[in-house]
Amino acid sequence: MAQWRSGSITNWEYLMRLNCLGGRSYNDLMQYPVFPFVIADYTSRILDLNNPASFRDLSKPMAVQNKNREQHYINTYNDLAAARRAGCSALSQQPHHYASLYSNSGGVLHYLVRLPPFTELFLNYQGKYCTRRRDT
Template sequence: KEVYSTSCDLITPMKATPGRLEITTTHIYFWETLEMRAKEDVHRAPKDRKWRLDQLREIHQRRYLLRRSSLEFFLVDQTNAFFNFKRDRSKVFSKLVDLRPPNLIYSETGTAEEIFKRSGLTKKWQLGQISNFDYLMQINTIAGRTYNDLSQYPVFPWVLSNFSSEEIDLRDPRNYRDLSRPIGALNPERLKEYLKRYSDMKGGEMGVPPFHYGSHYSNSGTVVFYLLRVEPFTSLFIDLQSGKFDIADRLFHNIEDTWNNCLTNPSDVKELIPEFFYFPEFLTNSNKFYFGKTKGGIGAQVDDVI
């Protein structure tokens, strides 16, 4: 029996697929708009999807393109789906909660700060009940970050600061980055420049609100920069670069160089992505893409990340 139906977009890293979300007493359905499929490839199978209601574990309210208009569903099998609605997100949310899915354990409302305070995550982490990785991932989730939207991709910090030694002693605090400061404030000399720029802009003469950093610690460009060697991010990177790979020197090919650039370049304050801590394969050029050579073609060929 149908409970509610509305138009929406299914959001994935590759695209937003228009369609309709249909909620019944037993399932959630997504039906792709036929007109959209006809524009792209009339012969391909529709991207219709179906989820059993008793598999729904969490419902998170999300933003998409800076609008509070989305929901993300997390399922018992560890998969998820992200939907953007034109106007009736709250109605979809309430209809699903009212159906009382048997495995639904999370349907919080409120600001991220309020939800985090109620979660008790920090206490669990301090007691060793959850790992560092799980703690950071859950903070990212509460903050609205998701693998389904590259502009809101999960963020992980640079942890180590020594990438030049053959071996490092993990008990030596000198090998670690200062986590009490954002990456833009780690280099004292560069920080002075940021503070000066902010001070100079305070008068408003430039017509722009004052800011410290001209870039962000995470954006879609950062994600595809790191995941260049793994599809579908390879294709996304090529799309971002107008149909080709970037100049070899600007590609991600050396962790130490990237770290040093994040410390010294005034326009580079990017942090890391979760894959650094569980998916080392993304550093390997398994697909044998040709990325070119550094130093204008006379240097080393870019291949695996070193």
């Protein structure tokens, strides 16, 4: 960490070291390296790095950066908890806020679909290319 603080290594190098220490690797799509989203302002023509509003609230997950999204996940959890209490036999898991992890093979393949060999892996994962009609 001292190398990063002193500017001896870049942000990318520092984050890759953290990913490596965390067991993440390019060799496992379920443990692919992750990089935090830190920007909140994607609409301004010029990003003001001195404005705290330009950055997201790091105390909250990406999915709940606004109140509507936060309420959605609270409702999801509460609905699953109520269904479990009611004895819903189809619910084998504990109630949860998110249905998948922030890093999973589907996400990695989605972003790398145009880069071989990920194209073929994506097709195997997805079953085919997108349908012609996106509304089906």
